[in-house]
Amino acid sequence: MPKALVLYSAGPGAIEQVAKEICAGAAQTGLDTALSSAGAAPALAEYDLVFAGSGVYGLGGFDKRVVELLAKADWQGKRACIFATHAGRGKTHVEAVAGELGKKGAKVAGTISIQLQGLGALIGRGKPTETDLVRAYAFGERQAYDLLGRRPAKEQEKRRIKGYRK
Numbered sequence: 722m723p724k725a726l727v728l729y730s731a732g733p734g735a736i737e738q739v740a741k742e743i744c745a746g747a748a749q750t751g752l753d754t755a756l757s758s759a760g761a762a763p764a765l766a767e768y769d770l771v772f773a774g775s776g777v778y779g780l781g782g783f784d785k786r787v788v789e790l791l792a793k794a795d796w797q798g799k800r801a802c803i804f805a806t807h808a809g810r811g812k813t814h815v816e817a818v819a820g821e822l823g824k825k826g827a828k829v830a831g832t833i834s835i836q837l838q839g840l841g842a843l844i845g846r847g848k849p850t851e852t853d854l855v856r857a858y859a860f861g862e863r864q865a866y867d868l869l870g871r872r873p874a875k876e877q878e879k880r881r882i883k884g885y886r887k
């Protein structure tokens with residue numbers, strides 16, 4: 722049975738909220754899915770798919786602890802998905818991290834960057850909207866089904882269209 726990990730920079734904050742939704746979406750497919758902040762230094766080797774995410778903090782982009790964990794892992798034969806929350810300059814950093822993992826042999830299956838709205842986002846007080854969280858959940862769900870080689874049942878598809886999450 723394959724296993725997935727949702728790794729995120731740190732909580733509490735926007736990235737943790739998004740990470741939890743990705744995790745819930747992936748887990749509802751039946752995929753064994755764990756959630757961990759980078760501070761807990763999870764062993765990436767145990768997982769077939771790693772969702773790796775961070776807030777974007779200044780020119781360096783992703784949180785250093787996430788970057789370091791990703792850099793020292795062995796990516797041969799593994800899948801990765803990259804996600805970020807940001808105040809407007811996230812996509813470049815997501816693509817840079819995805820590119821690095823691709824060079825290390827990972828199959829980068831998908832990325833999602835969530836732009837937080839409002840002035841609060843600039844000082845780390847941004848909150849994802851309900852739509853952002855639905856997108857995150859659906860991303861986790863879709864990637865998990867892909868890994869498992871399955872399709873969502875019809876009823877679940879209907880729910881997703883309505884934005885139903887529970």
Ligand SMILES: Cc1cc2nc3c(=O)[nH]c(=O)nc-3n(C[C@H](O)[C@H](O)[C@H](O)COP(=O)(O)O)c2cc1C
Nearest residue numbers: 734735736776777778779806807808809810842845
């Ligand atoms: C110190 C700091 C620097 C930031 N720098 C950037 C930046 O360069 N580009 C950007 O798009 N967002 C930037 N942001 C916004 C954060 O990316 C956004 O608030 C973050 O994704 C929220 O995640 P968190 O609440 O989990 O920390 C910055 C926020 C802080 C606090």
